[in-house]
Amino acid sequence: MPPARPGRHALGAALVMAVAAGALAACGSATLDRQQQEATSRECISLLDRRATRGNITVEFRLDGDTFDLGRDPTAFYDALRRLRGPDAFPLDASNESDTGRQDVVRRKCSGSDPPTTTTSTTTTSTAVPATTSHG
Amino acid sequence: MAERTTRRWLDIAVPVALVLGTAASRLPRLSRPDAFVFDEVYYALDAGDIVRRGVERGGVVHPPVSKWLIAGGIRAFGFTAFGWRAAALVCGCLVVLFTYLAARQIVAGHLLPALAGGLVALDGISFTTGRVAMIDVFVAVFVTAAMWFVLMAFRDPTNTRRVTLCQWGVAVSLGLGIATKWNAAFVLGACLVFFLLLHARTAAGERQGRALLKTIVILTVVPAAIYVATYSVWMLKIDKTWIAIQDCKQEQHCSYSIADRFLLLRDDQVRIYDFQRGLKSDNNSNAALAYEWATQNRPSTLFRKTCVPGFEAAPSDLSDHSCDGAAAGDITEIVAVANPVVWFAGLASGVLLLFWAVFRRNVTAMLLLAFLAVQWGPWLLDPISPWKLQDRYAYSFYITPIIPVLALMTTAVLARPAFKWVRPVIAAATVAAFVFYWPIWVGKPMSPDQIQARHYWEAY
Secondary structure (H helix, E strand, O other), X not given: OOOOOHHXXXXXXXXXXXXXXXXXXXXXXXXXXXXXXXXXXXXXXHHHHHHOEEOOEEOOEEEOOEEEOOOOOHHHHHHHHHHHHOHHHOOOOOOOOOOOOOXXXXXXXXXXXXXXOOOOOOOOOOOOOOOOOOOO | OHHHHHHHHHHHHHHHHHHHHHHHHHOOOOOOOOOOOOOHHHHHHHHHHHHHHOOOOOOOOOOOHHHHHHHHHHHHHOOOHHHHHHHHHHHXXXXXXXXXXXXXXXOOOOHHHHHHHHHHHOOHHHHHHOXXXXXXXXXXXXXXXXXXXXXXXXXXXXXXXXXXXXXXXXXXXXXXXXXXXXOHHHHXXXXXXXXXXXXXXXXXXXXXXXXXXXXXXXXXXHHHHHHHHOOHHHHHOHHHOHHHHHHHHHHOOOOOOHHHHHHHHHXXXXXXXXXXXXXXXXXXXXXXXXXXXXHOOOOEEEEEXXXXXXXXXXXXXXXXXXXXOOOOOOEEEEEEOOOHHHHHHHHXXXXXXXXXXXXXXXXXXXXXXXXXXXHHHHHHOHHHOOOOOOOOOEEHHHHOOHHHHHHHHHHHHHOOHHHOOHHHHHHHHXXXXXXXXXXXXXXXXXOHHHHHHOOHHHHO
């Protein structure tokens, strides 16, 4: 059996990588911008979902001056969130000159705040808040 | 003849089966949650910017390679949860493959190397980071590849051609590794020392001098060149970077010569360094001090949500779908915590290897312990090290590149005839633990009691 020739393996690997890179470049999605807006909106609403619960009960929170309560009328809750934080709320040029990138836009727009009065439900159990990110 | 044919067939079948098995175990629920998990909010959006504009927009604190890889997945599959996680899935499988190949350099046959790969595939840290668009799995793939090349070189140090090729492999792998996360530089430093010691032992006279010089050049110039090369697009599209936009606004200096571009790159690297120096996470319950990694007692929760009936009203396009199929009160969580069998067997093996390294001068033991030390040590020494003068809390997923080292340590120990009977025990216990803990690695909704039963780190 002839000895293995590393050069041929390297050439083969380079060819496979070139073909893969070409394939990736060729099959880009034209709807990428819209997909990113939708994903960002889903992230935002996922964060607000977790803001709206404490343990297995729902709690009120405020967003853009309005008070939201998932437990009262879930359909109205999501209708309002779609209006305020649907995909159109995350235009891709929103932070064009920011050193913080778009991630902090998401964090700022999707954290909500405590209502001015006490919550309508009492808390009996608690679970961890949504995971704090690191970027480390 | 028949035996050789079987062996050649196994040479292909075993790694292919490992990679396919790893992919198959990680694919279910890969798109759940259909929202960003932990730091995906940074890296997926940065990768989206790279696809669209060639460079990230701002707030960048790590070099670009991992984001280029994530961008490849987004380019192929769209800006969807599957798209931004696809590269992590592929690289997670490659980590398993490289661990298998590294194990083949230190133990005979296919079974034990397959066990090494299996330990990585079924570990919780490897599993969770191999399914999310964060950077640690990409560091792991380059560091594990480098480890494979080092072990291959030390298998036959007299084969100068192979040693040289392995040096090139290490240089390229770790050049890309450092261009993913700077921590890989510690591994590169260790590899440089390994190869210098290898040449000091095997060559003599003028030949030794040449070999040492060549090693130094390959393992310093090549990684540095690769690192700078990974910034080539950044330098070409510098007008779209935040640092240049600010420069343009403040200095009214908006046209950049090649020298200007290198100066801005230097400024950007200083900015990243300053960010990392100043990063403290001591107010973050998800982080731990590095010595706490040993007991896994403060793992990072990457995602957690308690499912309430109201979530069912969420329209499909707005829902993250993490609670689909859940009962009221169920919890879905993804925790980057190690498979306890893989982790503690690895640490116990490390103790044995320390004994072999000290008293038997076993080179494989020394190499594996060194790989462990250079990846864990900097975090442990952080409070007194020159690069950081304060406590730096760290996240459990930072140990992703350490898991293959632990798997190789376990394999090296199990290769001894005295431990032959332990092999099936470790294999069976690893699989059983994987099945049991799988729900908290993929975010499968379960009752609070079932979730609590899986928090083994809270038992001590």
